[in-house]
Amino acid sequence: MIFWRVKSLDSIMATAEKKSLERSLGVWQLTLLGVGAIIGTGIFVLTAEAAQKAGPGMMIAFVIAGFVCAVAALCYSELSSMVPVSGSAYTYSYAVLGELIAWMVGWALILEYSVAAGAVAVGWSGYLVGLLDNSSLGIEIPFALANGPYAGGIINLPAVIICILVVGLLIIGTRESATFNALLVAVKITALTAFAALALPVSNLDHFQPFLPLGTSGVVAAAASIFFAYVGFDAVSTAAEETKDPQRNLPIALVGSLLICTIFYLLISVGVVGATGAQPLMNAAGEGLMPGSKEMAEQCQLLAAEGYQPVVCSQEALAHVLREIGWVKVGNMIGLAAFLALPSVVLMMLFGQTRIFFVMSRDGLLPEGLSKIHPRFKTPYVVTLVTGVVVTLAAAFLPVGKLANISNSGTLFAFLVVALSVMILRVKDKNRHRPFKAPIIWLVGPLAIGGCITLFMFLPLDAQLVFPIWTCIGLVFYYLYGYRKSHVLSGVDLPQQKQSD
Template sequence: MIFGRVKPIDAILNATEGKTLHRTLGAFQLMLFGIGCVIGTGIFVLTAVGAQKAGPGLLLAFAIAGAICIVAALCYAEIAAMMPVAGSAYTYSYATVGEFLAWTVGWALILEYAVAASAVAVGWSGYFTGTILHQYFGVYLPVWLSAGPLALGGTAGGFINLPAVIISLLITWLLIIGTSESAKVNAVLVAIKVTALTAFVALTLTSSHFDMARFNPFLPAGYFGGFGSGIGAVGAAATIFFAYVGFDAVSTAAEETKNPQRNVPIGLIGSLLFCTVFYMLVAAGAIGTIGGQPVMGPNGVPFPAGSEELARQCATFAVDQLPLVCSNEALAHTLRMIGFSTIGNFMGVAAFLALPSVILVLIFGQTRIFFVMSRDGLLPEVLSRVHPKWKTPHIVTAITGVAVAFAAAFLPVGQLADIANAGTLYAFMMVGVALLVLRKTAKDRKRAFTVPAAWLVGPATIIGCIFLFLNLPAAAMLVLPIWGAVGLVIYFGYSRSRSHLGKGIVEVHTMDEPGLKPDIPGTD
């Protein structure tokens, strides 16, 4: 039967004994990994996009996306504490709804992480060439070295985005040499950007320019822009959801975490709550000081974010009157507009330093999904080999890094946040399903963390993810089934016949007490 291959939880746990990853991460490092991905993408990249979709209702959009992420994080926390292994939503689906649906989840996560990492690499390239090279060194990188031939609507003269390639490969090398080393570098980057954003909040919320009147009208595009339109507060929330992928990446690190039953829930929920509050404070500061009303079209509907129509309208504004929604560096622009030009430039530098940590966490999550799918036989076994010295899946990390660098070098990234979200929302929905299934099939298994009111949290996760998916732009919604169809060809053409579970290769060690974790070397 196509839905009949369900992998026992004990088999999933014991699979780590043969090919285990080195446990080096604590709760604080996990929180920093989550913060490293969440803060950076949303604040530095999506603030202006969200404001163009929702206006001052951007604050509500952050709250909506954050609320859905909180219930999803609770589901993740319980399951990740039960199964402290790599693989995230893919592994949880394998243990509950079977191999076929688990494959679709893993395939969706590949889309999520790879597309997002490439998009952020190109975003970092923009800060590097625009802020660092231009403003501080007076160096102008030629277009043929700073933009791909398909990027930015086909930039004239673009050949390759070299900075995006370089940063992708540098992050890949860092991940290959060791997870602990990567976490230490990430901790420094997180400290820099949290400091910068704290200064932004303090300067804007206490500024004489701050005026509550700028929040009126609060929802110029309405609460709903209409299903498939991608505008309004909910449409903005569907886009901003891209920024919350950080907490999902935390769960992929469970197999490399010390005392995962305690530390994984702390890392998941702690990073999410911290980042959600920070998002709303920063958005309030930006909108309250210079305004955040969208640029409206002739029919009273906001021009699509990133569209040629919006670009033409933005070109009519003087530099010192440029709206928030027209800026490629929204926070630095806000500070310059209220008289803090020097600090605004430092904010641009902080973004330049922050985005590599986002790329790091995204590639990290991508490689761990590949690693576990390979360990299950659904992808070639060579992908799950661990380096004898560095204790990292070096082969799949290298392959992923090259693929991300290639996409960042040549492909368009304007709407990639919405595309990545399609895969993310599907995976998060399946985690909600997995929680409810485990409450029935493994109700006697010991839980280090138990979701309160699971009967409400599980369905809320499922409904919330479907709700946001239906508010993505129509083109983004179509990507998931197309990508999924490609995945099904691979599954039935290669993976299903080579599946270890399908061949009956399942090692289950009997536990003395239900719910105890196996004696995995390196655990506390």
């Protein structure tokens, strides 16, 4: 079938050799890129939402989400070591499931990277406004310039500024971006370590009861949301073409960054529950209120008027916990650390998105001009500028509310396709050299697929519906351009046959 054009792994490698990016990243830089992409909005902001859905059981939610990501990471490691080029899940699916599925994956990754980048930028804006309001500088950003039209303002100017700065940094160079990211990762690790060191010693076992106030379904629902806290590790695979010794370094960085973050998340969730408790707010019928709903906002306001704010009502859960246990100044410093750290997440989301678009352009599915390399900085500057404009506009005018769940829907689809691709290649191309092999793939692969489907089913209905609608929009673009311009169709990327001796 013409819709299932497959681009062989040899052809993919040949294309990359003709127009490749500079290999400048080592294993530590790559691991830190993964940590930088993972630790961000999820742990600093979504902890309160996880607590509202699962109570103390959110610790299990972190484990479930981390486990799904872990089995997916093993699949990513096998493919990225075999095919060390940019493109991540898009490239892998092109080689196994064909062009149409690859386009759908690339289009879905926009939900993961661009939507997430815009959401984090708006979150950073909120931290900036809060810090300035509570500082002695006397600076106050007008409401109309710190909020988009959805909140009664005009434009979210701080979010626009941070997007522009990050785009400029990405254009200057990958190595410079990685160095900047490493500094911000150090800030995040220091902040989370300080939180664990202060919160864990004062944990009270009584705060863990009842452990599952909303049952196991609440835990899985929390895992579906908190999955956003792990999104980003796959951005490591998008840097494959810019990695030194990718066959060795990519698997180490993928699994290593995920392991580091999972350990921190477990420590943080235990500290939050143990230090102050994390029971959800209930309605009159004994049902948990929906995070972000009007009913929950009203109940939080009533409790605040009485001088009490539970962790599930806080927009800065970690800082709130430390203030509650007497570490007010350190709590404020945690807020400052989140403010300093979130730009690294915006950077990695934009980094991943531009590399996906770069490869799609190189394959002819997007205009070829997007894959131009800057003569001085050796970066894909055109696609970086285009992506930056889109993300900046989203951050300037669109709401953040449910963007995490929308982002998750695209990510889960990509993870599922990667797991499926690994298993198919084990059968179709079993003799190909694999520098890294996912262990017990016939268990790991189905676990990854089943986990992705389960988490998707527990996303809110609106997030589930966004994905098929977004996919249909993408198919329209594909048939208008990529379907006819594909290099696989024209034979542009077919590798030349080697002459026999």
